[in-house]
Amino acid sequence: MERNKEVRVGLSKPYTSYVGASKEILKETGNVELHGLGEATANAVRAGEMLCSLGYATLEKFETLSVSEPDRSGVSRTRAKVIIKLTKAAGFDKAYDDFKNSRTNKKE
Numbered sequence: 319m320e321r322n323k324e325v326r327v328g329l330s331k332p333y334t335s336y337v338g339a340s341k342e343i344l345k346e347t348g349n350v351e352l353h354g355l356g357e358a359t360a361n362a363v364r365a366g367e368m369l370c371s372l373g374y375a376t377l378e379k380f381e382t383l384s385v386s387e388p389d390r391s392g393v394s395r396t397r398a399k400v401i402i403k404l405t406k407a408a409g410f411d412k413a414y415d416d417f418k419n420s421r422t423n424k425k426e
Contacts, residue, residue, distance in 0.1 A: 323347050327354040327362040336365040341374055344406045345414060349378070352402040355385065359400040366402040373413040375404035 323343055327336050336352065343350040354362025369375040381401040389395045407413075 323349055324351045324353055325365075327352055327358050327365060329358050329361065331361075333361040333364040333368070336361065337368050340365060340369055340404070341414065344369075344375060344404070344410060348406045350375070350404050352400075352404070354400045354402075356397045356399075359398055362400050362402055366404060369404060370407075373407055373409040375410070376407045377402070378405050379403040 325336055325339050325343065327333070340350045340352065352362045352366050354360070366375075366377070366380075370377055379401075380403075383399040383401070384396050385399045386394050386396050
């Protein structure tokens, strides 16, 4: 079974946790999508920017949408959604190995 390439970004965790999850998916599959809804769009953008700036990913596509859904009282509400599509960068393996080595050296 192929691993899901979508990371649903929320507000309950810091954006760095989504960076880590996305790196593992990039390593396995070569691409990942970050999905953020409402206020979580900021975390999705931060995670995507971090992955690109550290050399793990390149930006393929950046989509913004408006999603309508009913709230608890049944009233339709529109929220912003962002989908960030990333692919594995040419320097991914080096950046990934350098990070793993730096974590190993800190433990010693």
